[in-house]
Amino acid sequence: MLPLIIASSLACSGPTQNLQSQSSETTEPVVTKAVAPTPTVTVSKTPKALLFVKGAKDSDVATVNGNPLTLDVNGMATLAPGTYTVAIKRGEVSWSQSVTLSAGQPTTIVPPWSKVIAKPAAKETRAERLARTRKQRRALRIFERGKRQLRRKNIEKALELFQEAYSVYEHPYIEYRLASVYTELGQPTEACPFWQKVDGQIRKFEVDIQLHLAECALIHGDAEAALERLEPLKRRVRRAKKAYFQILMSDVLLRTGNLADAEPLLNLAMKRRLSGHLKNISSDLLYRLQNEKYGFPLDSPERTESAGLVDKAQKLRGQKRYQSAIRALLRAIHLQPHPKQIVLRDALVREWLESMAQRSTGTPALTGLAEGLRNSGIPDSLRHDVSQALLSGAEAQLGRGATKRAALLATASREFEDTDAARRVLTQAMSSAQKVFVPKGVYSVGTSTDQLNQLVKDCRGQTRDPSKCREHRFRAELEQHRVQVQGFYLGRYEVTVNEYRACVDAGICTRQHFDIDGSCPYRKRNSDKLPMTCVDWSGAQQYCSYVGGRLPTESEWEIAASGMGRRIYPWGFTAPNSTRANYADKSSGREGTAFPFDNSSDDGYARTASVGSFPRGSTPSGLMDMAGNVAEWCLDWYKKSSYSPATGKGALSKDPRGPCDGRSPCSGLSKRSVRGAGYQGLPFELRNRGRKGVRPNETKPWLGFRCAWDVR
Structure with missing residues (x-):
């Protein structure tokens, strides 16, 4: 402590200006001022007690209950409240004492060597x-x-x-x-x-x-x-x-x-x-x-913008606007990816799914959001959950008749996981009474070589001429491959006589010889609902243009008939019978319209039946008469040796239209593709993958068509 005479000579202007006596400062009143409240901090506090060992040195060895005790430079240590045995060893001398510590109250222990024997105060000398x-x-x-x-x-x-x-x-x-x-x-x-x-x-x-x-x-x-x-x-x-x-x-x-x-x-x-x-x-x-x-400092414009989007996403999350929050977060991840944002993204997606499950009306999700999430690398399990949640919403909307919302949700579901169920819901939502929607996607077409033996066996069991069942007959359909198609519409029914008459009356479709050997229905009475036959490829294309469409490609026709599950027949995998299709059976045999024929069944029709007469033979999406009744013109040129224009193993053909892209002329080719089998076809010929070719200027009583439309 500075003496009074020295302390009084110091200016009293604060700590940066002078030294003052400790005794004079301890009596100075403390001026306090209220400040704005500070956020309450919640910390899991452990009660503490302070122990002070008087006169402790760095060389001292201290223990508490036999365990080492660390003292700071002031000889202090922090312990939990309780009773302890504290031992201090200095050199060869040891000393211990039992002490009880209380929370918030310092306890001082004084080893013997720290005790000062009271002596009369020695008077300070003048020197x-x-x-x-x-x-x-x-x-x-x-x-x-x-x-x-x-x-x-x-x-x-x-x-x-x-x-x-x-x-x-x-x-x-x-x-x-x-x-x-x-x-x-x-x-x-x-x-x-x-x-x-x-x-x-x-x-x-x-x-x-x-x-x-x-x-x-x-x-x-x-x-x-x-x-x-x-x-x-x-x-x-x-x-x-x-x-x-x-x-x-x-x-x-x-x-x-x-x-x-x-x-x-x-x-x-x-x-x-x-x-x-x-x-x-x-x-x-x-x-x-x-x-x-x-997860990163804001030391660049990109990081600053990303951080702003993260803040925006958190704000939208608090407002339960999950779709907007996810979009903002996806942009932030694009600018500056970091695991923290990835974790937040997955949490937001799960909260979004929970909110969708709690809403009875469902939530229409935008396809752009689904695409962004799909490309952001979310885990497969979460991808599946999102797909199923969107699909459930689509089914609920479809049940209420909200087809547009159902289609939007089903489309978004397919962005995460392309399932047959999602395609089915999308098809139902987009289809109408006259058109069936076929969703875009990747499909497998053609017959695999391991199915060849079964084809030959079925053929020999249903024909009387085994020479017609040799393997080369099926070579045209053996190149199994994958194709990618955009979504399109296909006519639910084959074009009827009445519909074609309207085109002729409008002067769009040219008149042809529609009455070959008396079996063509154009001039017959009560033929309005019969499929239009005896029309060549150009006449079919004229009609489809008249209604704003076109003929389907071979791939589109097979995809519509087989679906994602690669059905053998339009209805599934069950063999044909007289309740599912109009094909060569007893009625055809009696009338002489087909030979050979299946003598074990009878569908009641010797020739064509009114369109839609066999609802049990429709596809799950509702396409009628894809097997039996009449075969159907396709857009492609027919080429036996190659069904797939793509090359290489696993090659993917995108919207294939066959040789020359279906345009005329096509050098070396003289036939157009025909799909399906008419009333003259045997059961094994009703398969979805059967192929044949007919010259485009020919007309047949067993050959008709249906139209396709691109999605606009």
Whole structure:
């Protein structure tokens, strides 16, 4: 303690200007000021008790209940409340004592060697008093020189002078000044011991000291200790120190996982004018906060934009606008991918699915959102869940008659997982009374070679001429391959006589010889609903153009008949019978319209039947008479040797139209493709994959057509 005569000579203008006596400062009233409430920090606190070993040295060996005990430079340790046996060993001398510690109350133990035997106070001699006074005066002069250097911003020179003053005479004010300078220089290792030394020594600067001690606790990773020092300061912190308090409190909040409160508090502090030290710690804290929130610092325009989109997604998430939130997050991931955003994306998708399940009306999802999620690499399990949720919504909308919403949901479902169920719902939603929708996708067409033996066996069992069942007869359909088609519509029924008459009457379809050997229905009575036959390829194409369509390609026709499950027959895998199709049976045999014929069944029709007469033979999507009744013209040129224009194993043909893309003329080819089998066909010929060719200018009583339309 400086003597009264020296202390009175010091100017009393604050810690940066002079040394003052400790006794005079402890009686000065503390001025407090109310501040804005700070977010409540929830930390799982463990009750603590303080143990102080008086006179402890670094060489002492301390144990508690037989376990090593670490004492700090002040001889203090933090323990849980309870009763302990504390042992201290110094050199060859050991000492122990049982002590009970209480939470929040420091307990002091005094080893024997720390006890001072009371002696009569020795009177200070005149020489000792003069020597002490000289030290104090010298320390004061050096201290004042240090303050002048500090005012000139020469911090390093000021530090040297404060260190010299401290070596001459140890005093709390010099320690406070050393701690402040070390802190400003960014040397917490040197500053923190001095802050601990002045703890409780200078009441005037107690708030500042406690703030720095809280920072020291955070430097050592002890958020609880920092919070214990900060909480009492909420109503005591002054305006000048408010930013410091807010920065430290936001650090505590960040360390305890309360990111939502830490960010606005830090932003509020950074709006104030900060010293160099506070700028450094706030910048470091902002860097950590951004890494915690986004996974990266906002050090580029792309990252800043990505972070803004993440914030937008979180805001929309709070409003339960999950689709918009997912879109924003997908853009953020595109700009700056990071695992944190991936985790958030998956969580948003699951919440979106839960919200869809809770809404009885379903949620129409945009295809663009589905495509974005599909391409963002979500896990397969989540992809399946999204697909099923969208499909359930599509089925619900379809049941209510909301076909547009059902189609939208089914389309989105297929973006995640292309299932037969999703295609079926989409087909039902998009189809009408006269047209059946076939969804876009990748399908397998053609017959595989492992099915060849069964084909030959079926053929020999149904014909009387085994020579017609040789393997080469089926070579045209053996090149199994994959094709990709865009969505299209196919006529639910074959074009009827009545529909074709309208085209002729309109002057679009040219008149042909529609009455070959009396079996063509154009001029017959009661033939309105019979399929239009005895029309050549050009006449069929004219009619389809008249109704805004075209003839289907071979691939489209087979895809519509077989579906995604590669059905053998339009209705499935069951062999044909007289309830499913009009083919060569007893009626045909009696009338002589077909030979050979199946003598085991009778469908009641010797020639064509009215379209739609065999509903049990329709496809699951509702296409009628794809097997039997009449064969049908297709757009392609017919080529036996090659069904697939794509080359290479696993090659994918996109919207194939056959040789020459179906255009005329096509060198070396003279026939157009025909699909399906008419009333003259045997059961094995009703297969979806059977192929044949007919010259485009020929007309047959067993050959008709249906139209296809592109999706607009």
